[in-house]
Amino acid sequence: MSSQRALDIAVLQRELARAGYIAEPSLAAALLLMRDLARPLLLEGDAGVGKTEVAKVLAEINRTRLIRLQCYEGLDAHAAMYEWNYQRQLLAIKLLEHDGQAGAKDLAQREQDIFSERYLLKRPLLEAISGERPPVLLIDEIDRADAAFEAYLLELLSDFQITIPELGTVRATSRPLVVITSNGTRELSDALRRRCLYQYIDYPDYEKELAIVRQKAPEAEAKLAQQIVAFVQGVRRMELQKKPGIAETLDWTAALLRMGISTIDINGAERIMDTLSALIKTRDDRVAFPREVVARLAAAS
Amino acid sequence: MGAAPQLRAADRLGRFPGFLRANGFGIAGGDAVQALRAAERTGVLDQSVLRWSLKALLCRRGDEWRRFDELFDAWFLPANRWQRPERREAADGAQSDAHPGGSREGEKADDEDLRPRRAASREEVLSSADFSALAEREHALEIEALMRRLARQLKHIRLRREARARRGRRLDLPGTIRRSVASGGTPIHLLWRNQRSERPRLVLLIDVSRSMVLYSFFYLRLARALANELDDVHSFIFHTRVTAVSQALHDSDPWRAQERLHLIAQGWAGGTRIGESLAQFNREHAPRVVHGRTAVLILSDGYDTGEPQQLSDALAQLRRRARRLVWINPLSNRPGYAPTCQGMQAAMPHLDLLAPGGDLASLRSVLPNLIETLH
Secondary structure, three states: OOOOHHHHHHHHHHHHHOOOOOOOOOHHHHHHHHHHOOOOOEEOOOOOOOHHHHHHHHHHHOOEEEEEEEEEOOOHHHHHEEEOOOOOOOHHHHHHHHHHOOOOOOHHHHHHHHHHHEEEEOHHHHHHHHOOOOOEEEEEOHOOOOHHHHHHHHHHHHOOOEEEEOOOEEEEOOEEEEEEEOOEEEOOHHHHHHOEEEOOOOOOOOHHHHHHHHOOOOOOOHHHHHHHHHHHHHHOOOOOOOOOHHHHHHHHHHHHHOOOOOOOOOOHHHHHHHHHOOOOOOOOHHHOOOHHHHHHHHHHH | HHHHHHHHHHHHHEEEEHHHOOOOOOOOHHHHHHHHHHHHHHHHOOHHHHHHHHHHHHOOHHHHHHHHHHHHHHHOOHHHHHHHHHHHHHHHHHHOOOOOOOOOOOOEEEEHHHHHHHHHHHHHHHOOHHHHHHHOHHHHHHHHHHHHHHHHHHHHHHHHHHHHHHHOOOOHHHHHHHHHHHHHHOOOOOOOOOOOOOOOOEEEEEEEOOHHHHHHHHHHHHHHHHHHHHOOEEEEEEEEOOOEEEHHHOOHHHHHHHHHHHHHHOOOOOOOHHHHHHHHHHHHHHHHHHHEEEEEEEEEEOOOOOHHHHHHHHHHHHHOOOOOOEEEEOOOOOOOOOOOOOHHHHHHHOOOOEEEEOOOHHHHHHHHHHHHHHO
């Protein structure tokens, strides 16, 4: 039996596909829930499976802005929310001094001028809640930020307001769609997980990856695309430090096309070796790829 | 037909979170109710829509995500299919009830008010039980949860310390004034003094030789929990050689991590050569991973088949490099233990601390103090 919801999911999937993202139905279902419940979506998965892409395409189909906050170790509230523009403030003070007619305006008024929005530098989080249209807010690689920042973020995500001591509380004029990604280098707090919808993105299976390659690299012929995907899927099954993601598959496809390789087979193993740098990114993994292994994979694809 | 099966279906849905919890999911009761309400609004009659919605709402992490579909099938598919896993579970429970501590999974999903109390007393039992007596898989899971909690406590100590240290960003006054000359004496560009902060670091050296087999299993779990919570933990295992295992421990998939470790540890044979292993560690790894704020923890029973002199030399060298050198010996809280074996005799003069580590309670008494001293 298909319900209204199932139709919605199918429609959203098609919209996403048109915008260039092949999504599992479960992801489409989560995106719909995210809209219904106004809750952030937490995406986990290995690097290179297209987590960041979700936010980009979400902004595209909603025809809204994407505001991105890239997390890093030591990211603090100032870099993420707001900062005063000290230079301009000091300059303004200096100008006021030179103005001569001190006392014309009372002191309180002047102070208020200096701590007004004109001197406020908006950083991504403040920007995301103070626009007119709700944007998509991408908080990328939250596992890189410190736990203290995570707590700070939680507060914002529950109240959608930011308190600036000198200015007062800024309430959200629009609630952004929040997408949070994590590579799992650090365990996230339970509180954050509780607040989010969850989606684990795995490496794509054969059909999905083939669809992606066909879409993003239409100049590769059907036969070659199939071989490429089969090869990459074979590579992923090996014990590697860094498995190739979708971006690597596309890079490699481009490299093969550039080299004029039109088919992957055992005879071309030598030339395939030359292009592997687009697919295998660490030295240790490269060592695990002697000619014989490449030939075996090529024969199997 | 009509109302009756509908009611049963709703009932079934309502008890699904309890079923997930019984299978180790972390979702709390209140959240589950909210999640179900949200899922109901998307429609409960379409099985795949319900699956996708519940998956997004009830999963919290990758391993739950991977197990969800199977559990969903077990719970919602027609009776003859879902009853099987449930019964198997009950049988498991009955079996392990024979062991001390009993089984949680054997309980029915309904008697929830009973569970917390039992869990609390279980925790006491588990934390004072010697690791070597805990062979059951479910014990391992619970110990793992307790270790994660210990690691989280340690993180809080560290965060508190760091917050204290961070307070007070300091202005570089001479620099600011020098820069202000260009703007007529107005300090437009403020310069800040860089804070030198060196995070404390833990290095774990885990003995995985045969005599340690009952303990190293837990120590590896401890290493994994610590690595997940504190960001500067480096783990090595040794036997006759030293191997870095931080990467394997960091594998986001716990099962795969375990498998990788198993493979790493498996390939070795022969006696324990602690001295040689430590000397190798000093040569190959110490320059990179051991700095002035590092605590090196050696987790071993001290049964060494190598030269005592070599062990002594290696430890002396390590001691000079590290801030703290701690030996955690799983046997030393046994009554009547004295560090008489050759290895321990050679090691004693160089250690800051010889601590027992046979059970969780003793680890809990050592680690927090250690972290405090590093700052």
